[in-house]
Amino acid sequence: QKEVEQDPGPLSVPEGAIVSLNCTYSNSAFQYFMWYRQYSRKGPELLMYTYSSGNKEDGRFTAQVDKSSKYISLFIRDSQPSDSATYLCAMSVSGANSKLTFGKGITLSVRP
Amino acid sequence: EAQVTQNPRYLITVTGKKLTVTCSQNMNHEYMSWYRQDPGLGLRQIYYSMNVEVTDKGDVPEGYKVSRKEKRNFPLILESPSPNQTSLYFCASSPLGLVDTQYFGPGTRLTVL
Secondary structure (H helix, E strand, C coil): CCCEEECCCCEEEECCCCEEEEEEECCCCCCEEEEEEECCCCCCEEEEEEECCEEEEECCEEEEEECCCCEEEEEECCCCHHHCEEEEEEEECCCCCCCCEECCCEEEEEEC | CCCEEEECCEEEECCCCCEEEEEEECCCCCEEEEEEEECCCEEEEEEEEEECCEEEECCCCCCCEECCCCCCECCEEECCCCHHHCEEEEEEEECCCCCCCCEECCCEEEEEC
């Protein structure tokens, strides 16, 4: 079993839809959870960062961590065509400035 | 302008010919890291460094070397490249303690024949 599993996609939704992106993991020592967004032909950018369990909201984006289930999610409300990108989850035992393990990424397309 | 630069951006080489991909940041960041990205495999961390002379292995360090002699530079060295190292490489930097601030370079596309 891989340490981090992410739904492979691709995912296509109409504009305005609520999008749910998910990752599961096997290493219970992971404490730090991140979501990255990567536009085509660009480097990744850090979108959301959470520590331990709980929710974190930033505008239309909500990151959710359920450590008991080893499951994390990224919700995008009122999705826009500009949200079309590849989304990668990443996890770490000791913080974003240390060893990171990524999911394979899922490509999201938001149709106008 | 705050940025991470990588050179070269594109490189085609042959098996066994040593090469170095440079990474430089102008933000005085302590943390720097190298990743490779392959279709179907996502982003995988090669090496990272939390400060000068402090480096550690990521998930896929085999076949790579790094050094951190200066804070601003973190070169990736392939002493004997092989075709399975054909990939898109990204360098990133961030300040320690500011976990939501990260900068990625533009990427280096390497092809090893």
